[in-house]
Amino acid sequence: MITIIDYGEGNLGSVEKALLHVGADAIISSSPDDLRRADAVILPGVGSFDDCIKGLRNRGLEEPIKQVVAEGKPFLGICLGMQLLFASSEEGTLPGLSILPGKVVRFRHELKIPQIGWNQVSKKAPAPHLEGVPDGSWVYFVHSYYAEPEDDDIIATTTDYGIEFCSAVWRGNVFATQYHPEKSQAVGLQILDNFRKIAEGA
Amino acid sequence: MLAKRIIPCLDVTGGRVVKGVHFVDLVDAGDPVEQAANYDAQGADELTFLDITATSDARAVLLDMIRRVAEQVFIPFTVGGGIRSTEDIREILRAGADKISINTAAVLDRDLISQGSERFGAQCIVVAIDARRVRPEGSPKPDLGYAPDAQIEWKVYTHGGRTVTDIDALEWAREVEQRGAGELLVTSMDADGTTSGYDIELLRRISSSVSIPVIASGGAGHSGHMYDALTLGQADAVLAASIFHFGQTTVGEIKQQLADRDIPVRL
Numbered sequence: 001m002i003t004i005i006d007y008g009e010g011n012l013g014s015v016e017k018a019l020l021h022v023g024a025d026a027i028i029s030s031s032p033d034d035l036r037r038a039d040a041v042i043l044p045g046v047g048s049f050d051d052c053i054k055g056l057r058n059r060g061l062e063e064p065i066k067q068v069v070a071e072g073k074p075f076l077g078i079c080l081g082m083q084l085l086f087a088s089s090e091e092g093t094l095p096g097l098s099i100l101p102g103k104v105v106r107f108r109h110e111l112k113i114p115q116i117g118w119n120q121v122s123k124k125a126p127a128p129h130l131e132g133v134p135d136g137s138w139v140y141f142v143h144s145y146y147a148e149p150e151d152d153d154i155i156a157t158t159t160d161y162g163i164e165f166c167s168a169v170w171r172g173n174v175f176a177t178q179y180h181p182e183k184s185q186a187v188g189l190q191i192l193d194n195f196r197k198i199a200e201g202a
Numbered sequence: 203m204l205a206k207r208i209i210p211c212l213d214v215t216g217g218r219v220v221k222g223v224h225f226v227d228l229v230d231a232g233d234p235v236e237q238a239a240n241y242d243a244q245g246a247d248e249l250t251f252l253d254i255t256a257t258s259d260a261r262a263v264l265l266d267m268i269r270r271v272a273e274q275v276f277i278p279f280t281v282g283g284g285i286r287s288t289e290d291i292r293e294i295l296r297a298g299a300d301k302i303s304i305n306t307a308a309v310l311d312r313d314l315i316s317q318g319s320e321r322f323g324a325q326c327i328v329v330a331i332d333a334r335r336v337r338p339e340g341s342p343k344p345d346l347g348y349a350p351d352a353q354i355e356w357k358v359y360t361h362g363g364r365t366v367t368d369i370d371a372l373e374w375a376r377e378v379e380q381r382g383a384g385e386l387l388v389t390s391m392d393a394d395g396t397t398s399g400y401d402i403e404l405l406r407r408i409s410s411s412v413s414i415p416v417i418a419s420g421g422a423g424h425s426g427h428m429y430d431a432l433t434l435g436q437a438d439a440v441l442a443a444s445i446f447h448f449g450q451t452t453v454g455e456i457k458q459q460l461a462d463r464d465i466p467v468r469l
């Protein structure tokens with residue numbers, strides 16, 4: 001069972017529907033118990049950094065998240081869910097989950113912000129959740145901020161939007177994409193299917 | 203590099219796709235899920251559904267359609283038509299839409315933009331701007347091409363283009379950006395339905411006065427018009443209805459033609 005963490009007003013239905021489409025057993029829940037019972041966890045994310053951290057805290061989810069990650073359960077952060085894994089963000093003042101060292105910064109250039117639409121990934125290192133995703137694949141982005149990991153070794157893909165930024169990471173049981181696999185057509189379904197397999201193997 | 207997006211727009215009513223010109227002579231054009239899957243297979247980057255007879259009775263039918271599309275199609279889609287409150291927005295997003303688009307409601311209740319943006323995130327709030335050039339009664343049809351030095355004014359229209367407001371379209375674009383819109387869907391009422399090209403100058407002026415993405419709408423007849431909207435008009439995406447619905451061309455053909463002219467597209 002994959003638990004999709006519900007902590008506010010986001011559209012989590014599309015993540016759930018895409019997971020069901022690849023044959024995963026998934027539920028949406030805001031209960032710390034469902035989180036602890038899960039075989040694997042997905043932290044999606046829309047909205048602002050501080051609102052999401054508050055949403056997690058108000059539901060008593062911050063500690064259970066850190067706990068399931070520490071236990072080695074597969075964990076996938078999507079979009080803001082990737083950013084929340086880091087220590088801080090220029091978008092807010094509250095600390096992030098600090099599961100991965102690094103910070104989240106805003107695009108500083110003259111291009112349109114947010115970046116909305118399809119852009120390509122350039123693979124930097126093999127990562128289990130991106131298995132079978134060809135270099136140069138198109139994926140769907142909606143964001144104004146991006147992660148700057150302290151450790152370059154965890155960067156799985158980068159993407160060019162005015163600058164080359166980190167668009168996916170992998171460290172141990174923690175997987176994340178800045179892009180939305182649930183909206184990235186066949187490539188995205190491949191990523192979710194990979195995560196399903198990782199979850200079932202755990 | 204970020205690709206320019208090609209977005210087919212589907213008019214729906216009573217849970218079915220309909221085709222017509224200027225909302226008249228509507229004919230049934232099939233099941234929204236099948237149509238959506240078909241455009242997805244052609245390479246559409248997103249889809250927009252416009253509920254053209256949005257009434258509160260039809261809301262349940264619309265929500266059911268959104269759920270069915272979301273189960274089958276894994277590209278982003280926007281739903282517009284008859285959205286009046288944050289509760290309407292919530293229902294549509296919960297059903298599986300990625301974004302909502304508002305026009306009349308945004309003009310009548312400007313706080314709806316900021317409330318929607320704060321509650322659900324700017325990324326899902328598209329403000330649709332229907333604009334028409336101000337010109338004297340009976341004057342000839344304006345040339346809608348690139349004209350950076352021309353003195354042109356556009357007014358915002360609501361209620362599907364039936365009601366003119368006193369709002370300047372460029373000022374409105376800046377205001378809705380400040381209020382938290384994530385994208386603008388800019389439709390030229392002068393160009394809409396003509397298939398003779400987008401209003402390039404309208405697009406260019408709006409796009410250069412906001413920092414959020416602009417989707418061009420109204421007037422697409424072939425890929426050359428889209429090329430102009432994406433280059434001279436500085437649009438980030440192009441939306442079209444009739445050229446796709448009547449089988450004139452496919453999304454794939456359009457994208458290939460744009461790629462041949464060095465426009466970054468997802469192929």
